[in-house]
Amino acid sequence: MVLRSHPLVSGSTRPPALWRWTRTIVFVLCLPALLAACSRPGVDPMYPPVAAHVPGATSHTILIATTRKRSADPGAMFGGERGAGLDFAQAVVSVPPAHVSGSIEWPSQRPGNPGTDFVTKESTYLDSEKAFVAALNQQLEQRPPGHRTVLLFVHGFNTMFPEGLYRLAQVAQDAGSPAVPVYFSWASRGELSGYVYDLNSATIARDQLERLIMLIAKSKADTFNVLAHSMGNWVTVEAFRNIAMTKELHGYNHKLGIVALASPDIDVDVFRSQMARIGRPRKPFAIILSRDDRALALSRFIAGDKARLGDYKNAADLTQYNAIVIDLSDVKGENALNHDKFAEIASVAPQLRQVLAQGVRTDGTTPLEQTANAPLGATSGVVRTVLSLPVAAVTAPIVILSNATQ
Template identity: 45%
Template sequence: MTPSEALRRTFAVVLVAMVAASCSTRPGPGSLKTSDAPEHGAQNHTILIATTRERASEPATYFNGERANRTNYAVATVSVPPSHKPGKIEWPAVPPGDPAKDFTLRSAGYLEGRQAFKAALEGELAKRKPADREAFVFVHGYNTRFSEALYRFTQVAHDSRARVVPILFTWASRGSVTDYVYDMNSAQIARDALEQTLRDIAATGVKRINILAHSMGAYLLAETFRQISISNNPIPADRFGFVALAAPDIDIDLFKQQLKRTGKPKKPFLILVSKDDKALKASSLLAGGKQRVGRYENTEELAALGAIVIDLTQISGENAVNHDKFAQIARIAPEIGETLLRARLGENAGAPSATGGKLGDIVGRGTNLVLTVPKTILSAPVQVLSGQ
């Protein structure tokens, strides 16, 4: 077998695994029906939305996977059932679902333009205490439908117990494994819209902007940050809180070049990696064998580039692709943050959990940190830093 034949065979195997994972029941057009049934202890989350997706003509869909010629805006409220299991989305078998056991759309509607979006954000900020007036922006990855992005972000926001205002930036992914190139081009097209959205958020009374970008969304965010940094009007660094790149689908050489052009961030990026990520393995094969940042084996080098690396390799994924592990650790995000802060300050970071283990092994100090999250941590109680 020639090297090229071996490469094609490996890519085929990985693609089959990705298709198998994506062929489980997925929400299609018409899945976003609203429910006014009693909530039965469910918790509501209001999500502001900015998108380069086209408005959908189908009812109960809102946005499709095609590219709009302008940025669209919306707001949605999604309830999470009291029986929710961290890291999971309890999809309704039949929309709109039962709020007692399913994620359920309670309300949704379009916002007409940037000013309406900013006014809605100001309204959400005003509902919170001054200390909680922060934004949490989520940028999804490749092969993601609008409903999937909305419900996934709701799950992450809920599990992380964040009191900040959640904002979904959703670009025109078609939600199909075979549309990788279309999705990549859509992500590139969305750079200006994401930049404008971040500027609009910064122009409100928001205290800080926190960002989580997944997979190809991390590529979009890194490109947008580069674009902002070389503009004549960069956004001040102190307007940002944490910036996390989860399983970033970025060529490692391109990432190095991006950082070289923008300089080391004043606040290091959080990069969530997993060396068994099959989606990024397929992406690497498509890119001529170049490693992707989210699967990069030299985590210490990533840390030296100005990142804090959280290695999730030991955690088992929800499916065979291992590309969405970030969603499983949302509930321990505050504990991870506290552990990393103490490590950067040179304090003891080996915080014991209630099971007697550690939150993770840390290599390095200061900004050059690598935290390896053990597979046992997800079975531990949420209060992994209790007793400290």
């Protein structure tokens, strides 16, 4: 019996048509079950606003810049359709006293209960770019000089407006971040079937994100950090590509802090071409990836089995672009898709910021103690550091890959 003649064990690397179709059917049938395990709001948590204050609850004032069209329901603020240009707003989100790190406690009915749920206390439109900058500077001036920092968050695919807003509040809360939170929301319909619509919306939004980045750079901020998730990384890296081409950030580069690309839904070859235009960043980009990201497995499937940056198997290769790779593959995710690990470990952000700010030294050590470190090949110059953090939120070591020349 010659097994080699069977198409599944032949020397060909291309799976036969029957196997490809079987894999497609299994993937499509299993996906709803995976998505069912991921929480999202059952009601619109933006409306009605909840003014009541509960002892122990924490409020976060979030500035908003969006390419979404305003909703016909004033309480909802913005829907999933594309607007004309950039619109601005502000919202105050309350986090409940018993909040569990890494989670968003969605209200199950209107109005939400500030004692147990994330709720919106107030929301207002800002009528101009000038009003947005004034509101941003007002918040920055409430911080002491030297500590006037902005955290800019860009959401990903299949995200409704309040989902990204509450995710930013959750990350800010869990990280204990004193930064002014700014939410850039592009026009996603929040539908799994809307992948192409979302991708086109993200592409349309890149010039407006570039504009927002420059507004922040020219504000009274001492530093601004950027956190992008999933498809939001396409918008973000494209915006920085535009900025590199126009040299707009010249004179403000010293203000740019950490650019964290979490679960990036970008074709690896596209990322290489983007970085060829951007050049060597003044500070390394931080690429947060996980090889068990099932959402990116779907994206990879749609893209003709082309590798995505956020689940790239040869992560060490990415360090040649002056990137620090934070590999969360060994960290257990809280939902079946493993696509939101960046938010689930937000409580360790101060320790990770320390590592990213001070770097990984050529001997593999970091500002924090690690369990092991080793070079990945004598000629590659890539150092692998296994970082163990004494916090319950991290169930396994975090692997950090960096280039010894950084």
